[in-house]
Amino acid sequence: MTPQEIADTIGKAAADRDLAARKLGMQLIAMGPGRCVLQMTVQPDMVNSHGTCHGGMIFTLADSAFGYACNSFNRNAVAQQCDITFLKPVAVGTLLTATAELRETAGRSSVYDMTVRDAAGDTVALFRGLSREVSGATIPNLGG
Numbered sequence: 341m342t343p344q345e346i347a348d349t350i351g352k353a354a355a356d357r358d359l360a361a362r363k364l365g366m367q368l369i370a371m372g373p374g375r376c377v378l379q380m381t382v383q384p385d386m387v388n389s390h391g392t393c394h395g396g397m398i399f400t401l402a403d404s405a406f407g408y409a410c411n412s413f414n415r416n417a418v419a420q421q422c423d424i425t426f427l428k429p430v431a432v433g434t435l436l437t438a439t440a441e442l443r444e445t446a447g448r449s450s451v452y453d454m455t456v457r458d459a460a461g462d463t464v465a466l467f468r469g470l471s472r473e474v475s476g477a478t479i480p481n482l483g484g
Contacts, residue, residue, distance in 0.1 A: 341482070343373040347412040350478055351376065354408045361404045364397065368408070374442030374452075376408040382434045393430035401438045402454040402467035409440035409452055410471035411478045420449065420472040426465050428458075435459045438467075448473040 341349070351371030355361070361378070364386075369377040380401045388394040402424060410417040430436065436456055443451045454467035 343413070346414050346482060347371045347373050347375070349482060350412050350414060351408055353479055354411065358404065358407075360400070364400065366401060366404060369437070371408065371412060373412055374409055374450075376405045376412065376438075376440040378405045378408070378438045378440075380436050380438075382430055382432050382436065384432050387432060390429070391432075393432070393434070393436075395424070395426055398426065398430065398436065398456055398465050399424050399467070401436055402440075402456050402465060403469070405438040405440035405454050406452050406467065406469040406471070409442065410450060410469070414478045414482050415473050416476045416478055417450070417471040417473045420470045422467060422469040424465055424467040428462065428464050430458060430464050436464065 348371050351368050355368045366378050366380045382393045386397045438454050438456045440452050440454045443453055450471045452469045456465040458464050
């Protein structure tokens with residue numbers, strides 16, 4: 341299998357297995373080696389006391405894109421450290437898109453950047469994650 345075929349297969353399997361993402365209405369838009377794009381529309385039950393999207397929901401979208409991307413090579417990887425910067429409030433009904441991109445790899449650790457944008461293309465949050473490869477394959481006997 342090509343690296344793109346492996347990433348596509350991992351993305352489909354992740355979307356099927358990720359019950360939290362499914363519960364929040366996340367949709368897989370694109371996968372690639374070290375890359376993922378997920379979307380989610382902010383629902384009324386996702387708001388905080390200010391009436392805007394709860395930061396934890398935005399974090400979860402970015403973290404999910406991170407998880408899909410860092411497992412896209414069919415090597416089990418987990419989050420070791422993450423941080424997020426919220427840049428603007430998000431209203432109910434807003435379609436959010438999280439794009440995850442691999443920046444650097446050193447041994448079993450990799451740095452990924454996730455950008456969360458609204459439908460107008462404005463950046464609402466920036467998320468950086470450090471992944472750590474652990475033993476095993478995401479999907480045994482797939483390759484990668």
